[in-house]
Amino acid sequence: MTPLDIVVCVKNVPFTQDVDLVVDASGRDVRKDNLVYVVNEWDNYAVEEAVRLKEENGGTVTAVTVGGEDDEEVLRRCLAMGADEAVRIEPGNLRPDGFVTAALLAAAIAPLQHDLVLSGVQSDDLNQGVVGGLLAERLGLPHASVVDSLTVGDTGADLRIELEGGQEEVCRVPLPALLSIQTGINEPRYVSIMGIRKAAKKEIRVIEAGSLGLAPAELEPALIVEGLYLPPEAEGAAMLQGDPAALAEQIVRIMREKGVCNA
Amino acid sequence: MPIERIHFWGVGAVPLFYVLAALSIVAFAVGVYLRVSVWLSARGSHKLRIGPAGVAKLLADGLFGRRIFQGDFTAGVMHLLIMWGFAGLFVGTVLSTVDHWIVHYLTGQTYRVFSLCMEVFGLMLAAGLLLALVRRYVVRVRRLDNQPRDLWILVLLAAAVVTGFFVEATRLAVEVPRLAGEAPAWESSSFGGLGLSHLLSSAGEAEAIYPYLWWLHAVICLGLVGYFPFSKLFHAIAAPVNIVVAGPAARPAQAAGGLPESDETGTEEDEVAAAPRFAFADMLAFSACTRCGRCEQVCPSASAGEPFSPRDFIVQADSYVRAAGASRAYAGARAKLLRRGSAAADLALGAAPAAAPRPSPEQIWYCTTCRACLEVCPVYVGAYQPIGRVRVAEIEDGSRVAPLLVTALETLYRFGNPWEPSKRKRGEWPAGLDVPDLTAGAEAGLCYWVGCTTSFDTRAQKLARAFVRILQYAGVPFGTLGQKETCCGDIARRVGEFGLFEEGVEKTSGLLEKYGVTDLVTSSPHCFNLIKNEYPPANGPLASSALASGAPAQSGAPAQGGAPAAGDGDGESRSPLRVRHYTQVLEQLAAEGKLSATPDGRSMPQSSPRVVTFHDPCYLGRYNGIYEAPRAVIRSLEGARLVEMPRSRADSLCCGGGGGRLWQELEGEKKLGEVRVREAAATGADTVVTACPYCLIMLEDAVKTADLEGTLRVMDLNELVAESLGLVPEEE
Numbered sequence: 005m006t007p008l009d010i011v012v013c014v015k016n017v018p019f020t021q022d023v024d025l026v027v028d029a030s031g032r033d034v035r036k037d038n039l040v041y042v043v044n045e046w047d048n049y050a051v052e053e054a055v056r057l058k059e060e061n062g063g064t065v066t067a068v069t070v071g072g073e074d075d076e077e078v079l080r081r082c083l084a085m086g087a088d089e090a091v092r093i094e095p096g097n098l099r100p101d102g103f104v105t106a107a108l109l110a111a112a113i114a115p116l117q118h119d120l121v122l123s124g125v126q127s128d129d130l131n132q133g134v135v136g137g138l139l140a141e142r143l144g145l146p147h148a149s150v151v152d153s154l155t156v157g158d159t160g161a162d163l164r165i166e167l168e169g170g171q172e173e174v175c176r177v178p179l180p181a182l183l184s185i186q187t188g189i190n191e192p193r194y195v196s197i198m199g200i201r202k203a204a205k206k207e208i209r210v211i212e213a214g215s216l217g218l219a220p221a222e223l224e225p226a227l228i229v230e231g232l233y234l235p236p237e238a239e240g241a242a243m244l245q246g247d248p249a250a251l252a253e254q255i256v257r258i259m260r261e262k263g264v265c266n267a
Numbered sequence: 268m269p270i271e272r273i274h275f276w277g278v279g280a281v282p283l284f285y286v287l288a289a290l291s292i293v294a295f296a297v298g299v300y301l302r303v304s305v306w307l308s309a310r311g312s313h314k315l316r317i318g319p320a321g322v323a324k325l326l327a328d329g330l331f332g333r334r335i336f337q338g339d340f341t342a343g344v345m346h347l348l349i350m351w352g353f354a355g356l357f358v359g360t361v362l363s364t365v366d367h368w369i370v371h372y373l374t375g376q377t378y379r380v381f382s383l384c385m386e387v388f389g390l391m392l393a394a395g396l397l398l399a400l401v402r403r404y405v406v407r408v409r410r411l412d413n414q415p416r417d418l419w420i421l422v423l424l425a426a427a428v429v430t431g432f433f434v435e436a437t438r439l440a441v442e443v444p445r446l447a448g449e450a451p452a453w454e455s456s457s458f459g460g461l462g463l464s465h466l467l468s469s470a471g472e473a474e475a476i477y478p479y480l481w482w483l484h485a486v487i488c489l490g491l492v493g494y495f496p497f498s499k500l501f502h503a504i505a506a507p508v509n510i511v512v513a514g515p516a517a518r519p520a521q522a523a524g525g526l527p528e529s530d531e532t533g534t535e536e537d538e539v540a541a542a543p544r545f546a547f548a549d550m551l552a553f554s555a556c557t558r559c560g561r562c563e564q565v566c567p568s569a570s571a572g573e574p575f576s577p578r579d580f581i582v583q584a585d586s587y588v589r590a591a592g593a594s595r596a597y598a599g600a601r602a603k604l605l606r607r608g609s610a611a612a613d614l615a616l617g618a619a620p621a622a623a624p625r626p627s628p629e630q631i632w633y634c635t636t637c638r639a640c641l642e643v644c645p646v647y648v649g650a651y652q653p654i655g656r657v658r659v660a661e662i663e664d665g666s667r668v669a670p671l672l673v674t675a676l677e678t679l680y681r682f683g684n685p686w687e688p689s690k691r692k693r694g695e696w697p698a699g700l701d702v703p704d705l706t707a708g709a710e711a712g713l714c715y716w717v718g719c720t721t722s723f724d725t726r727a728q729k730l731a732r733a734f735v736r737i738l739q740y741a742g743v744p745f746g747t748l749g750q751k752e753t754c755c756g757d758i759a760r761r762v763g764e765f766g767l768f769e770e771g772v773e774k775t776s777g778l779l780e781k782y783g784v785t786d787l788v789t790s791s792p793h794c795f796n797l798i799k800n801e802y803p804p805a806n807g808p809l810a811s812s813a814l815a816s817g818a819p820a821q822s823g824a825p826a827q828g829g830a831p832a833a834g835d836g837d838g839e840s841r842s843p844l845r846v847r848h849y850t851q852v853l854e855q856l857a858a859e860g861k862l863s864a865t866p867d868g869r870s871m872p873q874s875s876p877r878v879v880t881f882h883d884p885c886y887l888g889r890y891n892g893i894y895e896a897p898r899a900v901i902r903s904l905e906g907a908r909l910v911e912m913p914r915s916r917a918d919s920l921c922c923g924g925g926g927g928r929l930w931q932e933l934e935g936e937k938k939l940g941e942v943r944v945r946e947a948a949a950t951g952a953d954t955v956v957t958a959c960p961y962c963l964i965m966l967e968d969a970v971k972t973a974d975l976e977g978t979l980r981v982m983d984l985n986e987l988v989a990e991s992l993g994l995v996p997e998e999e
Contacts (some may be wrong), residue, residue: 019688022688194665196665196766196767198765198766199663
């Protein structure tokens with residue numbers, strides 16, 4: 005098997021599960037100062053997949069992120085998982101949306117050796133799912149998204165792509181290619197504190213956004229948020245009561261009525 | 268003609284005997300060297316800490332095999348017979364050599380006494396071997412997994428004894444008639460051989476076969492000497508060493524796994540190593556194990572039919588470290604020969620010894636770290652300690668960690684608890700109760716360390732609410748650290764996440780120091796044990812150095828295993844921080860009469876007395892020797908009668924919740940907790956009381972799955988006390 009040089013795009017995102025989000029003073033964003041940041045879930049699977057491919061075939065894994073110094077935490081995590089190099093693109097005063105992020109990533113990745121570029125399907129904070137496709141376009145690579153199985157052979161990569169209704173599409177792409185990875189493609193390894201401490205000694209390369217030679221127009225967000233609000237409380241919730249057997253019957257009846265199940 | 272010890276009587280080529288003897292001694296020395304070099308290959312300290320307690324244990328457990336008798340008297344008798352028979356004959360051979368080479372003293376009366384002793388030792392060995400063979404192959408004692416090597420060593424020893432007696436018999440068949448009348452009845456001290464000598468028809472026949480028998484006996488015995496360090500007989504050397512060294516007094520700070528001593532800094536510098544790094548003490552323990560299988564019988568996991576075996580783990584780990592040692596030795600020898608230009612190096616050494624597989628990573632998560640294996644082991648081998656070492660390696664590697672545990676550890680890292688992704692919710696359990704917050708300026712002598720599980724689990728929260736009501740009732744000023752409390756590090760410690768453990772220690776120590784806590788009481792025996800026994804001394808260096816050097820400190824830990832615990836485990840630690848489990852506080856309150864139901868003359872609504880049985884939590888009992896405190900509290904209550912389960916106190920059966928098992932999806936035939944609640948129900952008790960949030964959750968769960976709901980109630984000791992005091996019962 006020939007060695008693969010793999011680039012993985014990762015993002016540090018706020019952890020929002022079980023958190024009561026509050027819209028900030030600008031009305032266009034949520035307050036993030038008291039949120040805990042974690043690796044974007046999809047990216048975690050992408051990094052694991054990249055590291056496994058490297059362990060099987062040899063080669064290198066380079067993790068790339070767009071973000072400030074605090075976001076280096078996510079890169080150290082990648083290094084602890086087995087990435088060889090880490091690159092942080094410092095956005096400075098830019099406010100990167102998916103389009104700007106893709107432009108920055110493309111400019112930084114283009115000069116790197118890459119047989120395969122992996123990203124997550126989407127990010128947990130913005131949920132747009134556009135960076136993978138835009139980045140592939142800019143790098144001139146074939147692109148597949150929602151990849152939940154990946155095997156690399158000499159003639160290219162064999163993929164399975166998750167479709168609606170539990171269907172799968174099986175396809176093959178030539179390499180180099182860009183693949184957006186779906187959660188569940190693997191079981192990401194545990195990253196120990198010792199591992200992260202060791203990784204903290206490795207160097208992280210920082211590239212200033214301004215040094216990438218992009219035109220000012222490319223660094224303007226294409227998507228402008230006008231306002232943000234919490235969904236109003238709606239009707240429709242029903243509290244069921246009774247013993248477990250009766251409850252189960254009630255639930256099954258409701259599910260039938262709503263067409264959730266036919267049994 | 269005086270009677271005397273005769274040497275090399277008519278056996279021919281005596282020099283050949285010395286050549287063979289030299290060979291067997293060389294084999295013995297090489298074998299011992301190999302085994303010891305494996306011990307010494309352990310990273311970290313190789314210091315043997317020998318104290319008076321260790322020597323006392325050596326006398327009781329080594330010379331008299333005390334713990335072998337426990338629970339299996341026949342085994343104790345068998346071992347004593349074989350050990351003393353073997354040792355006696357060995358000493359006899361040495362004395363005989365002295366007689367031959369140095370001073371000829373085995374004559375007359377001395378010789379008669381000597382002969383008598385040899386006769387007795389020989390018969391002891393023979394009887395012991397017979398007993399062993401019967402136990403293994405006739406009675407078939409279940410815990411013994413008979414392997415060819417077990418039979419082989421018994422047959423070899425038996426052959427040595429039988430040929431020995433026949434050599435004696437043939438000699439007597441010639442000697443007795445020859446010396447008849449010269450020394451009256453001298454031969455009666457060799458009664459065994461004398462009896463056998465009557466089987467021989469004539470002195471001439473005896474004289475003819477004597478040399479053959481003698482050489483056969485000599486070759487078998489010399490073979491045994493050479494084979495000794497390569498066989499399980501090596502335990503005769505390793506076990507005494509382990510008995511002296513093992514024990515919490517000698518091995519602090521690494522009680523249930525973790526890194527070998529003085530190794531923390533090493534791991535940071537070194538390459539990521541997925542191979543387990545066993546400590547010196549582990550290596551000794553591996554060599555001491557004789558696969559007797561007692562651990563297997565008491566292990567909550569193995570005895571419930573789960574695919575885990577503490578014995579097999581030890582055996583596997585032993586062959587792993589020995590294969591690693593052998594391949595190191597092989598590589599060394601090969602390199603030496605190659606340097607000298609010998610092309611036949613590989614030929615001479617044969618193929619490299621096959622590396623034994625390392626202990627299987629799937630198995631190690633079954634261990635509850637309950638310490639029952641150590642409790643029953645005759646030679647003080649506990650599987651949970653080296654298992655902790657394998658866990659450290661597995662966590663470092665990361666790729667085989669159960670998804671549930673990954674989530675729990677990541678939650679622990681970010682939110683300071685393994686249960687919920689929220690720091691804020693930690694403070695919600697006392698809703699409606701007036702609990703002073705020490706971090707908000709409240710002052711109190713006593714700080715109640717609630718713990719993660721008790722704070723977040725809805726069932727366990729009730730134990731905290733009951734404890735708070737009791738403290739208020741008894742008028743004890745106390746406070747908590749509110750939502751600032753964090754994980755003490757126990758969970759990380761047990762699953763081998765050493766970095767996270769260190770963080771827990773640092774954060775907790777920092778908190779306790781910041782709020783001037785000097786008197787701490789915990790809900791959980793797990794927090795209690797960790798903070799009391801495994802934290803570095805107050806104001807001492809944190810993390811690496813203190814933890815690593817394992818300052819002999821802190822350990823109010825009980826004498827290990829069968830040795831009686833000192834007091835009730837409430838030994839004063841040297842740190843200014845006093846750490847108690849809540850059972851100790853309740854015991855004190857009960858003794859002071861503050862838990863009496865009618866301080867103000869109110870009449871208590873008293874239902875019919877409960878029949879209560881107490882389930883000893885492992886980290887309260889076996890780890891800290893606290894057996895009496897909870898029982899004293901129960902006895903002090905008017906409405907409760909205490910009955911004991913067959914397995915109680917040091918023999919308590921683990922609920923299955925320890926050692927990080929709550930975050931594993933393990934497969935087994937039956938739940939560990941179910942075994943326990945059935946045992947509790949069988950006592951006729953209507954309530955099983957425990958004193959640990961894990962036990963509470965596990966047993967409550969098991970009562971439901973074992974269909975004992977309505978028959979057996981699971982309560983925390985706090986709940987029982989609160990109920991008997993008529994304090995507002997918890998709404999269901």
